[in-house]
Amino acid sequence: MSVPQQPAHAAPATHKATARRVACDGGEGALGHPRVWLTIPHETGWVDCPYCDARYVLDPDAADHGH
Structure with a gap:
C-alpha cells in the first residue's frame, strides 16, 4: 500500500511530531x-x-511511526 503524499498546503506553521x-x-x-488534541493517522x-x-508531521x- 502506498502512503498518500502531503497535499500542497500553505500552513502557517509545520511542526515535526515525535x-x-x-x-x-x-x-x-x-x-x-482552545487546546485540541489531534491524532496523526497511520x-x-x-x-x-x-x-x-x-500541520503536524x-x-x-x-x-510509533510503524504501521
Whole structure:
C-alpha cells in the first residue's frame, strides 16, 4: 500500500511530531485557540489543526511511526 503524499498546503506553521497524539493551542498565548488534541493517522503521517491550519508531521524516526 502506498502512503498518500502531503497535499500542497500553505500552513502557517509545520511542526515535526515525535508521537501520533499532539496538542495544538495556536501557540500565541491568549490570542491562540482552545487546546485540541489531534491524532496523526497511520495512513497519512500528518494532520492539520482545524482551528489554525498548523500541520503536524510525524518524524520518520518516531517510536510509533510503524504501521
